Amino acid sequence: MDVLVVGGHGKIALRLLGLLAARGDRARGLIRKPGQAADLEAVGAIPVLGDLEADASLEAYVKGADAVVFAAGAGPGSGAARKATVDLGGAVKLTDAARALGVRRYVMISSIGADRPEAADGPMLPYLQAKADADRHLIASGLDYTIIRPGSLTDDPGTGRVNLTTTLGNRGPVTRDDVAAVLAEILHTPATIGTVAELFNGETPVPEAVNSLHP
Numbered sequence: 067m068d069v070l071v072v073g074g075h076g077k078i079a080l081r082l083l084g085l086l087a088a089r090g091d092r093a094r095g096l097i098r099k100p101g102q103a104a105d106l107e108a109v110g111a112i113p114v115l116g117d118l119e120a121d122a123s124l125e126a127y128v129k130g131a132d133a134v135v136f137a138a139g140a141g142p143g144s145g146a147a148r149k150a151t152v153d154l155g156g157a158v159k160l161t162d163a164a165r166a167l168g169v170r171r172y173v174m175i176s177s178i179g180a181d182r183p184e185a186a187d188g189p190m191l192p193y194l195q196a197k198a199d200a201d202r203h204l205i206a207s208g209l210d211y212t213i214i215r216p217g218s219l220t221d222d223p224g225t226g227r228v229n230l231t232t233t234l235g236n237r238g239p240v241t242r243d244d245v246a247a248v249l250a251e252i253l254h255t256p257a258t259i260g261t262v263a264e265l266f267n268g269e270t271p272v273p274e275a276v277n278s279l280h281p
């Protein structure tokens with residue numbers, strides 16, 4: 067399977083690319099800084115140079131993919147303008163490129179709170195609004211989406227056990243290791259198409275949690 071992970075040098079993305087490459091997938095990561103290419107190659111992934119914000123279209127990178135993953139983010143230090151160009155604009159460009167090329171499978175890293183952005187304040191408000199709008203655009207596109215909304219991300223070692231739930235509005239932490247493991251499993255589990263789920267540290271083994279996710 068050829069998978070393009072956008073935001074390819076992100077902390078979840080690098081973990082995911084490594085898992086996909088180890089499984090024998092063609093794991094491609096979109097990065098905008100050539101200096102990051104070696105880190106992708108070190109996990110067995112193929113670096114693809116491009117910029118979510120500067121490039122008018124992502125079609126050149128999406129071409130040939132069987133699935134795309136949105137793992138980019140403007141980051142906590144960024145203002146509302148970059149939430150609009152990366153968290154919303156980048157995700158929308160990826161949706162539109164996938165749709166134009168007939169690449170049907172799209173896995174989105176969204177966020178807890180995107181079900182009710184209006185409940186947030188401060189910098190979280192434009193962030194969650196961008197995430198909510200990006201999710202809505204993807205759902206409306208008709209593509210084969212799975213939208214995962216992780217809790218607060220940590221760099222603690224993964225446990226291989228999670229709480230993956232379609233009941234929205236929860237809070238809690240989740241390791242980036244376990245988010246990557248869940249995304250890798252989802253990419254090979256078509257029954258998850260059409261679902262929106264929150265993801266936390268938990269007790270259910272990842273394959274079992276993903277296998278019980280269906281619309």
Ligand SMILES: NC(=O)c1ccc[n+]([C@@H]2O[C@H](COP(=O)([O-])OP(=O)(O)OC[C@H]3O[C@@H](n4cnc5c(N)ncnc54)[C@H](OP(=O)(O)O)[C@@H]3O)[C@@H](O)[C@H]2O)c1
Pocket residue numbers: 072073074075076077078079096097098099116117118119120136137138139140141152175176177178215216217218219
């Ligand atoms: N932090 C949390 O608690 C939390 C909770 C729920 C969901 N999330 C979401 O989880 C996702 C992944 O998180 P993470 O911690 O793995 O992210 P991360 O390490 O901050 O990675 C984000 C990546 O996006 C890339 N990026 C930014 N602008 C770009 C552009 N114009 N073109 C191409 N790439 C660009 C960055 O590349 P550069 O190095 O070039 O900047 C970076 O590699 C994000 O969507 C985030 O919003 C986070």
